[in-house]
Amino acid sequence: MEIRGVKVDVRYLKELNLLYEAKLRDLEEEAHKLSGESFNLNSPKQLAEVLFNKLGLPVQRKTPTGQPATDEEALSALVDQHPLVEVLLRYRELYKLRYTYVEGLLQSVHPRTGRVHTTFHQAVAATGRLSSQSPNLQNIPIRTEEGKRLRKAFVASREGWVLLSADYSQIELRIAAALSGDPHMIADFQAGRDIHTSTAQYLFGPVSPLSESEKRRIAKTVNFGIIYGITAHGLVQRLGGGLSRTEAQKLIDTYFMRYPAIKSYIERQIEQVRKCGYAETLLGRRRYIPQINSSNKVQRAEAERLAINTPIQGTAADMIKVAMIRLHKRLPDIPLLLQIHDELLWEVPESEIESIARIIQEEMVEALPLPNQVPIEVEIKVGENWLEMAPLSLS
DNA sequence: GAGATCACG
């Protein structure tokens, strides 16, 4: 993956760069006009001075060093109070895209290969995941419309070839279901149900003032929270306004009534780390967590969350690594380009898409069978670039 | 080089 590199469309990136350059210039000018002075928009310190002293907007929160926070969460709460805030949010978004991604990628294009060659680290992440550096190709934008435009720059490197992505679906929740043996969660996956919708129905029942999509959103946040070692306060923070700590705790309690084996799994993991000092994945890779017996309550709580999360995240890392090795052997002439934790990106000849996709799907599904008959699902998509990928259905 | 911020799974 490192040596082969990934082809990026340099012309397209240069066009984006000019576009962002112009937009950023306008936004900067607008921001200075609205604030009545010229200052460095990239300095949180100068920005805080303008927002909270000069314009008198209310400080939302302090950073760990006592400085007023100006991050997206703090700014979003102020959008209705001054027109400058929206300009700043847009400026931040585009600045990140231009400098970290557009310029970063352009600078990373190798002069001889014309491709981008990342470095993957195999012994950095404590859970067993890979990490990617110089440039990081595991955090290319996808969540916002503006950010997605970056993905269009990633293209197949040969005429007649296309990109193929293969994603493990809900892999960490499936692993939680399997390791815990929780009957309801297992049944949901076996029936092919949408796990977040299923959780939503249980948490809120049929009579609720909330919309279906709102219920699902909350359930999804709770499900992810479980994997990370949920706390009532953490849930309040992520769900935002309107929810009290007590209500959050109630959601968690209700959740554990539906999925009792998840609750006992969590307790079991914490107990295991207390006893032997490490958490382990399904394949037996260990992470030592000595702070589990700390006299400091905060450190102990952090250690307990690691005890919960590490086997789940680490088992997912085990699984995709096994799949990578097996697929390297089975498809020696099909180049794997990137691994993004639960996704593999390849380039494949257009004429052989179907047969190759079947092999990739089969090996990923079978790489590491989970206990308790929890099924694994892999979604395959194909496209000319990393943005415009269409699902490929294999019957 | 620390801190703040923000991109991803």
Add this chain to the structure above:
DNA sequence: ACGTACGTGATCTCG
């Protein structure tokens, strides 16, 4: 009363 969800890397400012 306390501090708060797991794992990463890149960029900027500022002392």
